[in-house]
Every structure is written in structure tokens, then in C-alpha cells.
Amino acid sequence: MRASRVFRLIVRIFIFLLSLSVTVVSILGGYSAVLILNPKEENISIDTENSQFEGLSDFIYGTGDEINFSLPFNFTNAGYFDLENFHFKLEIALNYSHVDNPNETIETEIFNQRQYFGDIPQGEARSFVFFADETDFLIENFPNATTEINWFRGPPALLFYANFTVSLDYSIGLHSIRIGVQHILIAQFP
Amino acid sequence: MGSTKNMIRGLILTAVYVTSTIIIPMLTFSLIRDYAGAYLELTEEDYNNIFFWILAFGLVISGCAFFTYSSPKQSIRRGIFAFIQVIVNCLYIWSYKFSGATELVFNMNFGGVSGFVALNIQQMILVYMGIYFLTIVLKVYDIIDFIINRETIRENRMK
Numbered sequence: 102m103r104a105s106r107v108f109r110l111i112v113r114i115f116i117f118l119l120s121l122s123v124t125v126v127s128i129l130g131g132y133s134a135v136l137i138l139n140p141k142e143e144n145i146s147i148d149t150e151n152s153q154f155e156g157l158s159d160f161i162y163g164t165g166d167e168i169n170f171s172l173p174f175n176f177t178n179a180g181y182f183d184l185e186n187f188h189f190k191l192e193i194a195l196n197y198s199h200v201d202n203p204n205e206t207i208e209t210e211i212f213n214q215r216q217y218f219g220d221i222p223q224g225e226a227r228s229f230v231f232f233a234d235e236t237d238f239l240i241e242n243f244p245n246a247t248t249e250i251n252w253f254r255g256p257p258a259l260l261f262y263a264n265f266t267v268s269l270d271y272s273i274g275l276h277s278i279r280i281g282v283q284h285i286l287i288a289q290f291p
Numbered sequence: 292m293g294s295t296k297n298m299i300r301g302l303i304l305t306a307v308y309v310t311s312t313i314i315i316p317m318l319t320f321s322l323i324r325d326y327a328g329a330y331l332e333l334t335e336e337d338y339n340n341i342f343f344w345i346l347a348f349g350l351v352i353s354g355c356a357f358f359t360y361s362s363p364k365q366s367i368r369r370g371i372f373a374f375i376q377v378i379v380n381c382l383y384i385w386s387y388k389f390s391g392a393t394e395l396v397f398n399m400n401f402g403g404v405s406g407f408v409a410l411n412i413q414q415m416i417l418v419y420m421g422i423y424f425l426t427i428v429l430k431v432y433d434i435i436d437f438i439i440n441r442e443t444i445r446e447n448r449m450k
Contacts, residue, residue: 103443105436112429120422127415138408275418277411282404 123275126182130272133180138280144177145280147265154261154288160235161246161259161290168235170212176267177226185270189231190215193287196260197244198251208262209242215266257289293363301361308356312383313349317342320392333395341392348383355379365444370434377430381423388416 102110137144152172159165172191178184193212198205214237218229244250252258266281324338355376362369387393393416396409437444 103440105440109429109432109436112425112432116422116425116429119425120419123415123418123422127412134410270414272415275412275415277414279409279411280406281409282406285404 126272127275129181130276133182133271134276134278136179137177139179142177142179144179145267146175147282148173148175149285149287152287156235157288158290161243161250163246166235168233168238170233170237172231173228174231175226175228176221178221178223180271181223182272183223184221185274186268187218187221188215188268189218189229190264190266190268191231191233192264192266194262194264195242195244196262197249197258198254199244199249200251203251203254207244209244210239211242212238255289256291259290260286261288261290263287297361297363301357301359304360305353305357308353309349312352313346316345316349320345344383344386344389348379348386351379352376352383363448365437365448367434367437367441370430370437374427374430374434377423377426381420381427384416384419384423388413 136142149172153169155169156165156167157170160168174189176184176187191212191214192210194208195211196206196208199207212233214233216231218227221227250258262284264281264283265285266279268277268279270277320338320341324333355372359369359372359376362372393413394409394411396407398405398407400406
């Protein structure tokens with residue numbers, strides 16, 4: 102065999118091994134996503150029962166100026182690779198009816214934040230707390246308690262709905278996954 | 292005798308490429324549409340778009356494969372067609388990106404709660420493009436090698 106063909110053969114073997122390893126990583130990454138999302142294992146759990154939403158009623162009534170919101174959640178990396186760029190996004194919408202038009206329901210976004218929680222090594226379970234205070238809320242979107250909210254709609258007159266989105270990179274960044282749960286009632290008032 | 296053998300080899304490899312670049316991807320997307328279509332954020336137009344690009348590039352790749360593999364080994368003709376084939380292969384992989392097939396969004400309903408799972412494989416496609424770039428370099432190397440060593444290759448072929 103000519104020397105140029107020997108060199109070519111070596112490069113070709115290298116390319117073959119490279120594509121083989123990328124394919125194996127891709128397949129394992131896809132399978133890991135299946136393992137993580139397995140509904141029987143509860144690898145992603147949002148602990149809404151232990152969430153705290155302090156000071157909101159006072160804030161809406163105008164008798165307080167602090168809101169503390171915390172939401173614990175757990176994530177177990179049941180796959181084959183480390184999880185990178187783990188983000189948790191929370192959107193909260195306030196649902197109410199306006200005094201001028203009591204039959205119409207208005208939904209306004211009062212919170213929209215995405216927080217970074219780092220990386221989760223393979224096989225590890227981590228607990229996190231998503232925390233926010235009044236500076237993170239969209240204060241300008243809050244309706245006026247006396248001139249806008251129709252308190253006769255309820256109880257509850259105010260409903261708080263949330264969208265949760267978990268996003269992460271997987272398989273050494275080859276896959277990006279977003280998992281979302283939408284329009285969950287997290288609080289009502291009064 | 293040699294040309295018949297080359298033709299048969301060309302036809303066999305064309306069939307392999309038709310299967311791997313047209314039939315298997317189309318069957319896969321048809322199955323996805325039929326069995327998971329209700330959960331996916333893909334419209335009929337998106338599926339038609341994906342099918343169109345798979346068919347268009349698949350036919351060009353298969354055509355190139357015929358000319359590549361029916362050409363004599365280490366011939367300049369083979370080198371050029373193999374080079375064109377790798378370029379079209381790159382476009383084929385890239386078509387997955389611009390046809391919208393690299394992000395799949397599955398809408399789900401878990402016990403009355405609605406949600407979604409979105410999988411983006413764009414980065415993976417880009418890594419494969421990188422590997423294809425190395426293959427392009429290799430094909431260029433082949434063409435240069437076939438031109439420089441033309442006489443040696445011919446002598447070896449005659450033996």
C-alpha cells in the first residue's frame with residue numbers, strides 16, 4: 102500500500118471513531134432523557150406544598166411593601182451524563198375581574214424570572230429553592246386593590262397561576278432539553 | 292467485466308443510500324406524525340417541508356453515490372463525485388436544521404396538568420457538520436492524491 106493511502110486510512114479510522122463516539126453519546130443522551138422524564142421515578146419534583154408566598158396580600162392591599170416567595174424543588178440526574186446550565190423559569194399570572202367589567206376575566210403577568218442553578222453531576226439528586234422578593238415582581242402590572250379588582254367575584258377574587266420551565270444542556274451540550282408545566286393554580290386569595 | 296462489476300456496485304450502494312437517506316428518515320417522520328403527532332407542535336406544512344428536503348437531498352445523494360461507486364477505484368472521477376457527495380451530505384444534514392426538525396416539542400398532559408417537553412439537537416447537528424468537514428478535507432486529499440499518483444494507480448490497476 103502506498104504511503105499516502107496509509108495516512109488516509111489512519112485519518113479515516115480517526116473520523117470513524119469520532120462519529121461513532123458522537124453517535125453513542127447521542128443515543129445515550131436520548132435514553133438519559135427518557136430515564137429522567139420517567140413519570141414513575143419522580144426525578145423532577147416541584148414542592149408546591151412547601152412553597153411560601155409571604156406578604157402578598159398586604160402588598161396588594163397597600164399595607165405592606167415586602168413579598169417573599171420561595172419554591173423548593175428537587176432534581177435527580179438519573180441519566181448517563183452531567184447536566185449543565187440548569188435553569189428554572191417561573192412565570193406567575195394574576196387572574197382577576199375588573200370592577201368596570203365584572204364578567205370579564207383579566208390575567209396579568211406579575212412575575213417572570215429565570216434563575217441559574219449550575220450543573221448536576223451524573224447520578225446525583227439535588228434540592229434547590231427558587232427565591233424571589235418584591236424587587237423581582239412586576240410591580241407595575243399589579244392591579245389597584247381599591248379601583249380595579251372586583252372583590253365580589255369570589256371568594257377567591259384573585260387566582261395565581263404559574264408556569265414552570267426547567268431547561269438544561271445534556272450529553273456534553275449536544276442536547277438541550279426544556280420541560281414545562283403550564284397554568285397551575287398555586288395560590289388564591291382571599 | 293470490470294465495468295459491469297462497477298455498475299453493480301454502484302447500483303447496490305445507490306440502493307443503500309436511498310434506504311438510509313430517504314426511506315428510513317421518511318418512515319421515521321411518518322411514524323412520529325401518526326403516533327405522536329397529536330403531542331407535537333408540528334403542522335402539516337412542517338411535515339411536508341421536512342419530507343420535501345429529505346426527498347430532495349436524498350435523491351441527489353443517491354445519484355452521486357451511483358456515480359461515485361460505479362467509478363473505478365482511486366480514479367479522479369470517483370474522487371470528484373465522492374467530494375460532491377460529501378458536500379451534498381452536509382447540505383442534507385443542514386436541511387434538518389432549516390426544515391425545523393432539530394427542535395421537537397412534545398405537548399403532554401400529566402393527570403389534568405398540561406406541559407411540554409422540548410428537545411433541541413441543533414448542537415449535535417453542528418458537531419456532525421464538523422465531522423463532515425474533516426471528511427471534506429479527506430476527499431480533497433484523495434483528489435490531489437489521485438491526480439499526483441495517476442500513473443502509479445494506473446500501473447497498479449493493470450497488474
